[in-house]
Amino acid sequence: MNEKKPLILVTNDDSIYSKGIKELVEVAKTLGEVVVVAPDSHQSGKAHSITIFEPLRLYKKNIFEGIEAYECSGTPVDCVKIAKKVALKGRKIDLVLSGINHGSNSSISVIYSGTMSAAIEGAIEGLPSIGFSLCDYDHDADFSHIRSYIKTIINQALLTPFASNIALNVNFPSIISGPIKGIKICRQAIDKWDEDYDKRTDTNGKDYYWTSGVLLNNDLETDTDEWALKNNYISIVPCQFDLTSKNEKSFLENNWKIVS
Amino acid sequence: MNEKKPLILVTNDDSIYSKGIKELVEVAKTLGEVVVVAPDSHQSGKAHSITIFEPLRLYKKNIFEGIEAYECSGTPVDCVKIAKKVALKGRKIDLVLSGINHGSNSSISVIYSGTMSAAIEGAIEGLPSIGFSLCDYDHDADFSHIRSYIKTIINQALLTPFASNIALNVNFPSIISGPIKGIKICRQAIDKWDEDYDKRTDTNGKDYYWTSGVLLNNDLETDTDEWALKNNYISIVPCQFDLTSKNEKSFLENNWKIVS
Numbered sequence: 001m002n003e004k005k006p007l008i009l010v011t012n013d014d015s016i017y018s019k020g021i022k023e024l025v026e027v028a029k030t031l032g033e034v035v036v037v038a039p040d041s042h043q044s045g046k047a048h049s050i051t052i053f054e055p056l057r058l059y060k061k062n063i064f065e066g067i068e069a070y071e072c073s074g075t076p077v078d079c080v081k082i083a084k085k086v087a088l089k090g091r092k093i094d095l096v097l098s099g100i101n102h103g104s105n106s107s108i109s110v111i112y113s114g115t116m117s118a119a120i121e122g123a124i125e126g127l128p129s130i131g132f133s134l135c136d137y138d139h140d141a142d143f144s145h146i147r148s149y150i151k152t153i154i155n156q157a158l159l160t161p162f163a164s165n166i167a168l169n170v171n172f173p174s175i176i177s178g179p180i181k182g183i184k185i186c187r188q189a190i191d192k193w194d195e196d197y198d199k200r201t202d203t204n205g206k207d208y209y210w211t212s213g214v215l216l217n218n219d220l221e222t223d224t225d226e227w228a229l230k231n232n233y234i235s236i237v238p239c240q241f242d243l244t245s246k247n248e249k250s251f252l253e254n255n256w257k258i259v260s
Numbered sequence: 261m262n263e264k265k266p267l268i269l270v271t272n273d274d275s276i277y278s279k280g281i282k283e284l285v286e287v288a289k290t291l292g293e294v295v296v297v298a299p300d301s302h303q304s305g306k307a308h309s310i311t312i313f314e315p316l317r318l319y320k321k322n323i324f325e326g327i328e329a330y331e332c333s334g335t336p337v338d339c340v341k342i343a344k345k346v347a348l349k350g351r352k353i354d355l356v357l358s359g360i361n362h363g364s365n366s367s368i369s370v371i372y373s374g375t376m377s378a379a380i381e382g383a384i385e386g387l388p389s390i391g392f393s394l395c396d397y398d399h400d401a402d403f404s405h406i407r408s409y410i411k412t413i414i415n416q417a418l419l420t421p422f423a424s425n426i427a428l429n430v431n432f433p434s435i436i437s438g439p440i441k442g443i444k445i446c447r448q449a450i451d452k453w454d455e456d457y458d459k460r461t462d463t464n465g466k467d468y469y470w471t472s473g474v475l476l477n478n479d480l481e482t483d484t485d486e487w488a489l490k491n492n493y494i495s496i497v498p499c500q501f502d503l504t505s506k507n508e509k510s511f512l513e514n515n516w517k518i519v520s
Contacts, residue, residue, distance in 0.1 A: 042313065044312055044313075045309055045310045045311070045312040046307075046309045047306075047307045047308035047309040047310070047337075047377070048307035048308060048309075048371050048372055049305055049306045049307040049308075049309040049335075049372070050305045050307070050372055050471075051305070051471065052304055052305040052471070053302065053304075055460070055468040055469055055470050056457070056468065056469045056470075056471060057466070057467075057468055057469075058467070058469060075309075077307075077372075078471075081455050081471075082455075082457060082469065082471075085455055085456070085457055086457050086459075086469065108384060108501070110503055111308050111380070111384070111501055111503075112308055112309070112310055112337075117307070120371070120503075124368060124371070124452050125452065126452075152518055153518065156516055156517070156518050160515050160516055160517075162508055162511065162512060163505075163507075163508055163511070165450075166505055166508045169503075181520065182519070182520030183518055183519045183520055184519065184520055185509055185512045185513045185516070185519050186509075187502075187504040187506075187509060188502050188503055188504045190425075190502060192384050192385065192386075195341050195342075195345055196345070197316070197342060197345055197346050199346075200315070206317070207317075207318070208315040208316065208317055209315055209316045209317075209318060209342065209346065210315050210316075211310075211311065211312070211316060211338075211341075211342075233520065236512065236519075237503070237504055237509075238504065238505045238508035238509055238511075238512060239503040239504065239505065240503055240504075240505040240508070241368070241371055241503075242447070242448050242450060243370055243371075243380075243429075243448055243497070243499040243500055243501075244447040244448045244497055244498065244499065244500075245423075245426055245498045245499065245500040246447075247423075248422055248423055248426045248498035248500070249445055249446075249447060249497075249498055251422065251423070251498075252422060252445045252496065252498060253445045255420050256416050256420055256445070257416070257420075258412055258413065258416050258443055259442070259443045259444065259445050259496075260441065260442030260443055260444055260493065
């Protein structure tokens with residue numbers, strides 16, 4: 001056994017001041033040396049965006065007792081990048097943890113999620129990375145029923161590592177859904193969000209729109225993350241960042257006359 | 261032959277005022293009915309982010325002669341969503357075109373790209389979608405050498421449709437690279453960006469960082485988009501939005517003891 005404790009980078013998208021990251025730090029610090037680099041403001045829906053046209057701020061904060069922590073003015077992906085180069089000065093990170101997100105990131109939501117994009121950025125860096133999300137959007141969500149599961153999953157990841165170019169998308173049922181039945185390895189459900197735009201007029205007489213949306217769960221097979229969560233299982237989807245569709249690559253090679 | 265002209269939605273991430281989108285509209289309008297919904301400001305690096313906590317603005321603009329066009333205050337993905345529901349009022353879109361981006365979106369850049377995320381959002385909506393990018397970051401980049409290729413690619417897509425859940429990532433060599441040799445169907449190169457953070461101090465004595473980066477092209481196989489572009493071919497990568505890694509799913513199912 002290696003005596004050295006693993007170096008665990010913790011980030012999220014709900015900001016360093018959210019309840020979910022505090023819960024994750026509490027579990028992670030029992031398993032390794034934790035350093036937190038997380039956004040200084042809400043970054044939900046920021047996906048894999050990075051800050052290009054503005055400078056970044058990075059300030060050390062005493063938020064978590066005994067834990068080195070920094071707040072960053074950028075996106076979740078900025079946090080992972082600046083953590084590696086500036087906060088951790090190139091030290092070898094053993095595990096990237098993102099979350100716990102207040103709200104589901106299952107199905108197609110993985111694409112819009114800052115939480116999961118931070119984890120995927122870890123995978124791009126070749127670091128084992130896990131994003132955790134609870135199916136409860138409440139700022140004061142109850143995380144008590146999933147603490148032991150988070151520890152179990154991180155321990156399993158340290159014991160039986162998954163590929164270093166993969167990020168795990170872990171979603172937990174809300175406590176109000178009743179007892180958790182277990183953990184399922186799943187595929188991403190192929191769903192989409194359906195948006196509605198509520199048109200209003202501001203005090204200057206100009207129109208504006210508030211967006212709302214519902215997830216249309218049309219993929220009803222039993223091997224998806226949506227199915228697992230609806231049936232009170234924890235869902236784990238291994239996510240890759242190579243977007244190439246091999247099937248479609250063959251189709252184009254064989255059927256498009258314009259290619260060399 | 262269907263007499264009805266295809267309805268083509270055009271968007272981008274460099275803003276509706278960029279040269280690249282004007283070039284794309286000029287080609288697209290020869291092939292169908294074009295409606296433009298594009299950001300009112302630069303949205304480079306915004307990836308798949310969506311606007312959640314702020315309202316959206318959508319204003320009709322007479323920018324392109326004879327073309328219905330709207331500028332939107334949101335991200336490229338917001339543009340596709342609000343185009344469908346508000347600007348086009350649910351009319352059936354036949355093709356989503358995004359770009360032409362001023363700068364490469366090959367290799368891992370596809371993940372950070374607002375241009376490609378708009379195209380991928382089209383694919384999520386089940387619409388044939390293509391993102392176009394030129395390997396030239398200049399605001400006044402020369403697009404003259406690629407006009408005929410863009411028309412050829414769109415025509416091929418209309419003649420021999422690819423799967424409706426796929427977005428094509430098309431990148432063009434810069435004009436300074438010399439004559440284009442042809443079109444290659446490629447896979448995404450497995451590379452990453454290496455960032456540098458330039459630390460400065462503002463007039464209030466507070467530190468801030470400017471980010472810069474270089475693409476580390478470590479994937480040197482000859483079937484990648486990076487290889488094609490370096491060898492003066494146009495690269496086309498078919499991109500999917502299902503991030504599930506089938507290999508890793510099997511690994512976890514077979515090796516993780518904690519799963520049900």
